[in-house]
Amino acid sequence: MKLTLKIWRQKNAQDKGAMVDYQIDGIEPDMSFLEMLDVFNQDLMGKGGEPVAFDHDCREGICGMCSLYINGEAHGPDRGVTTCQLHMRMFKDGDTITIEPFRAAAFPVIKDLVVNRSAFDRIQHAGGFISVNTSGKTVDANAIPIKKEDADKAFDAASCIGCGACVATCKNSSAMLFVAAKVSQYALLPQGRLEATDRVLNMVAQMDAEGFGNCTNTGACEVECPKGISLENIARMNREYLSASLKG
Amino acid sequence: MAKSALLKSSIAKKVAMALSGIFLMLFLAQHFFINMTSVFSADTFNSISHFMGNNPLVQYVIQPILILGVIFHFIMGIVLELKNRSARPISYAKNNGAANSSWSSRNMIITGAVIFAFLGVHFYDFWFPEMVYKYVDVNPLNEARYFHELVAKFESPVRTALYSVSFILLSLHLWHGFNSSMQSVGFNNKYSVALHKLGYVFAIVVPFGFIFIALFHHFNH
Numbered sequence: 135m136k137l138t139l140k141i142w143r144q145k146n147a148q149d150k151g152a153m154v155d156y157q158i159d160g161i162e163p164d165m166s167f168l169e170m171l172d173v174f175n176q177d178l179m180g181k182g183g184e185p186v187a188f189d190h191d192c193r194e195g196i197c198g199m200c201s202l203y204i205n206g207e208a209h210g211p212d213r214g215v216t217t218c219q220l221h222m223r224m225f226k227d228g229d230t231i232t233i234e235p236f237r238a239a240a241f242p243v244i245k246d247l248v249v250n251r252s253a254f255d256r257i258q259h260a261g262g263f264i265s266v267n268t269s270g271k272t273v274d275a276n277a278i279p280i281k282k283e284d285a286d287k288a289f290d291a292a293s294c295i296g297c298g299a300c301v302a303t304c305k306n307s308s309a310m311l312f313v314a315a316k317v318s319q320y321a322l323l324p325q326g327r328l329e330a331t332d333r334v335l336n337m338v339a340q341m342d343a344e345g346f347g348n349c350t351n352t353g354a355c356e357v358e359c360p361k362g363i364s365l366e367n368i369a370r371m372n373r374e375y376l377s378a379s380l381k382g
Numbered sequence: 383m384a385k386s387a388l389l390k391s392s393i394a395k396k397v398a399m400a401l402s403g404i405f406l407m408l409f410l411a412q413h414f415f416i417n418m419t420s421v422f423s424a425d426t427f428n429s430i431s432h433f434m435g436n437n438p439l440v441q442y443v444i445q446p447i448l449i450l451g452v453i454f455h456f457i458m459g460i461v462l463e464l465k466n467r468s469a470r471p472i473s474y475a476k477n478n479g480a481a482n483s484s485w486s487s488r489n490m491i492i493t494g495a496v497i498f499a500f501l502g503v504h505f506y507d508f509w510f511p512e513m514v515y516k517y518v519d520v521n522p523l524n525e526a527r528y529f530h531e532l533v534a535k536f537e538s539p540v541r542t543a544l545y546s547v548s549f550i551l552l553s554l555h556l557w558h559g560f561n562s563s564m565q566s567v568g569f570n571n572k573y574s575v576a577l578h579k580l581g582y583v584f585a586i587v588v589p590f591g592f593i594f595i596a597l598f599h600h601f602n603h
């Protein structure tokens with residue numbers, strides 16, 4: 135496959151950055167998108183160019199490290215996949231592919247296509263955990279009976295990999311889907327209920343402090359989320375937040 | 383938690399937006415039913431209008447609440463829009479919004495702004511003359527005047543067209559707005575599919591019903 139790539143190049147956080155056009159040949163349809171970028175970078179370095187920086191780690195859709203806004207969509211045109219799971223067969227020979235970093239005030243660009251998503255870490259630190267005694271007297275989680283339906287919903291919410299595609303996709307750069315997934319995974323389980331009130335209040339406060347926008351329920355996040363996190367979680371977080379505010 | 387923190391939170395703003403929107407939809411529904419009577423019976427329309435125009439509860443309590451409701455919803459909409467724009471200072475070179483969301487959901491501020499402009503026209507057409515008639519010129523009560531005033535307004539093809547276009551945008555606003563408001567207040571469960579359908583029915587029936595009323599009087603005066 136022969137492709138034209140339009141890639142965002144930015145030397146560092148201070149640099150203004152710009153889109154740059156490149157040509158690439160010899161891409162196989164079976165390559166993953168990141169393999170295509172590897173081949174591209176090899177080629178670029180051979181010509182004495184600076185390789186394009188992009189994030190990746192597991193390359194199997196579980197770590198949430200890869201990102202990229204490809205042809206106007208987070209993780210590209212395929213559904214239910216991360217960029218590392220996106221294949222070049224989704225594109226045609228001769229295509230032009232626009233590759234941009236995830237864009238949000240709360241996700242500043244570090245270099246080229248790499249953005250700083252530590253705002254998500256700070257939201258997690260604000261409450262995305264349960265406090266357990268690790269002295270050895272911990273109750274086995276399986277000893278507590280949990281309704282199957284709730285366990286399934288908690289598990290679905292827990293499958294969020296924190297990639298940030300929801301923020302990148304949302305026209306308001308809202309982080310509601312991510313935060314809702316983290317709030318829900320605990321809210322649905324008895325172990326999480328003990329700290330539920332503080333958790334939702336603190337996580338939402340941190341989310342707002344990071345400068346994410348307000349959700350207007352366009353539903354774009356749910357469509358682009360590689361893990362299919364449902365909007366139901368956002369409604370649950372809204373309920374949790376309202377009842378926590380009235381209690382607190 | 384301090385109440386001030388609650389009021390500043392993004393979720394509280396969403397909920398306030400939703401509740402004011404639902405309140406405006408309730409108003410719209412009653413306005414729709416009253417106007418519909420004008421198609422069937424001039425007398426019914428006159429007597430209801432007379433009641434609404436002279437009942438102190440409607441005039442001095444409900445009407446000011448309604449006006450405040452519109453202003454609140456409008457200002458909150460602008461506040462949210464500005465906040466949301468600032469959350470993405472550099473926009474995408476290429477963005478495919480249509481791949482994942484509806485036009486109406488992405489353009490609430492545009493459909494809302496048109497509705498707001500329409501409300502200006504609508505106040506100028508009906509509300510100001512009515513206020514002047516009642517409270518400035520202090521004309522005697524006349525229960526029979528409303529129907530003729532209404533029909534006279536829709537003689538103009540320009541006004542009829544302007545109203546119709548505005549109602550189409552209102553329809554788009556409500557197409558997303560009602561379902562959005564349910565999600566904002568946290569209502570998303572097994573009844574939601576049915577409720578969403580009801581929302582779509584409202585978003586079609588009420589605005590297009592208004593268009594029907596405008597066209598009806600335009601062609602039947």
Ligand code: HEM
Binds near residue numbers: 558560
């Ligand atoms: C005065 C002009 C108006 C403006 C500027 C305006 C603007 C907006 C904006 C910006 C939103 C937020 C977008 C969102 O959350 O998706 C919104 C939501 C909404 N609007 Fe309006 N609007 C106006 C009039 C109306 C009217 C007349 C009605 C009903 C008859 C209405 C009903 C709604 C509803 C139900 C929502 C959904 C609330 C939610 O998202 O939770 N709006 N409006």
Ligand code: SF4
Binds near residue numbers: 294297359360363
């Ligand atoms: S909700 Fe989905 S899109 Fe958002 S961070 Fe989690 S996995 Fe990524």
Ligand code: FES
Binds near residue numbers: 199
């Ligand atoms: S690199 Fe780990 S999810 Fe893509």
